[in-house]
Amino acid sequence: MPRSVNAVASRARRKKILKLTRGQFGRRKNVWTVAKNSWEKGQSYAYRDRRAKKRSFRALWIARINAGVRQFGMSYSAFMGAIHKSGIELNRKVLADLAMNHPEAFKAIVDKVK
DSSP: OOOOOOHHHHHHHHHHHHHHTTTOSGGGGTOHHHHHHHHHHHHHHHHHHHHHHHHHHHHHHHHHHHHHHHTTTOOHHHHHHHHHHHTOOOOHHHHHHHHHHOHHHHHHHHHHHO
């Protein structure tokens, strides 16, 4: 009995990966094994960096809030402690945006917290 390999499905599977690696450099875009490894590695980087992005943005927001409150003679930690005690429920993303783009609104928050 002849061996059945289902070449149609195998080819479709390979074409799918090669389509996903289009635009990459060298053999990564047209050699099946290299393209498959490249795509899998890229997927693991994407998964990891979706989480790392959250950490790096939080660090950026903290730096911006710290720079904003230093102008009013406070430290970041003192400001965050005071803001939680006063019951103002603004997250770091919003506070950083206010510190950067709306300094007068941020000054009002700092004055209320002091």
